[in-house]
Amino acid sequence: MSSTARFVFPVVFVSAFLLNACSKGEAEGKPAFEVIAKVNEQEIQANELSSALARSAAQGVPEGAALERLIDQELMVQRARERRLDRDPRVLQSFEAAQREILARAYLEQVTEQIAPPGDAEIAAFYAANPELFARRRIYSLQELEIRIPEERFGELERLSARAEGLHEVKEWLAREQIEFRHATAVKPAEQLPLESLKGFARMKDGQMVLSRTGAGALLVHLVTSREQPLDEAAARPMIERYLLNARKSALAKAEVERLRDGARIEYAPAAPAVQQAASPSQ
Structure with a gap:
């Protein structure tokens, strides 16, 4: 270095x-x-x-x-x-x-900075389109295992987690196989979960486990308990306004960067083809 x-x-x-x-x-x-x-x-x-x-x-x-x-x-x-x-x-x-x-x-x-805030109709539409966040909002008590498992052994872990009666069985198997993992617990309301994963969480039943692949191996999520705590539109409005405003800002910022790139002359050194590919926003 x-x-x-x-x-x-x-x-x-x-x-x-x-x-x-x-x-x-x-x-x-x-x-x-x-x-x-x-x-x-x-x-x-x-x-x-x-x-x-x-x-x-x-x-x-x-x-x-x-x-x-x-x-x-x-x-x-x-x-x-x-x-x-x-x-x-x-x-x-x-x-x-x-x-x-x-x-x-x-x-x-x-x-x-001059982006207009979302209007009433846009806020109402977002509220109606995301019941898992608002009308059917839940508070989730979760246990998670971040597992560093080789790709070729993911199938074993998948079969084990499907038949296991609890998270303890998976932890015992990982310990026996000397597979590294990290155990974490958390209580999270729906809005603190990734929006793209929220519908999947909303379908989970208490006691259920879900396994997914990650860059480092796998993530096993155990839904211990959950309880409903809905938000009406008035209570949800500040959250929706922030989300929609930030989404607009992100889209405008991305468009501005693309506009600047389109109007610029950018020359890459011959020795940096990988950098060129990674840097292009269109790929």
Whole structure:
């Protein structure tokens, strides 16, 4: 493995380093935001804290913890600059990759931000077309076995799971055969299951097991119990709006990328035919 491949930065650190390089590298013309802390005379401004909070909102990071994280990052950035790491070719390569990803994401967000929300008729149609999610919604108590089994032994596992009286029989057989597996339990409402698999789950009866192939081997799902907990259209409306809006944004983003590719001249190196095939959205 090359040294470049080994040199991996945490995304948050790279982003912070990039933002520092852009907003603090120039002494003149800095935006007049409130200063909330100083680290060795270097200011941390309110807009930086707002950005940090937005990035970590899903993790529930409180404002105080986010500020302390910014202070830690600033200390590391200052030491990195002292050691001229901001001139290291590997660091610059990481900067360029992070900048490319950030700019591409920002462009697609701008392209899709004006999408109109779904109307009442569209929401009602989606509600009616997906009773497993709403009118007949269930809460599923599941046990799952992720099994790393060779392809040639999948048939054995399939026959065993079809006649087994419970998950314990399958686990005992896997242990005897020294086949690696991981056991997990979960309680999931219908909306947390993959939409393409939901109709299959809705047909399952309590106690039933279903086996499917995966890239790593197999997945055995045991429906322990389930209970109905329907949602009426009014309660489901926010969920449907988010789903339809995100679907529209994804479709528009895909169409925009295809439009850009159609209008561009893209030339692949002769040594990269596999990359060309994988990169083409039409294949």
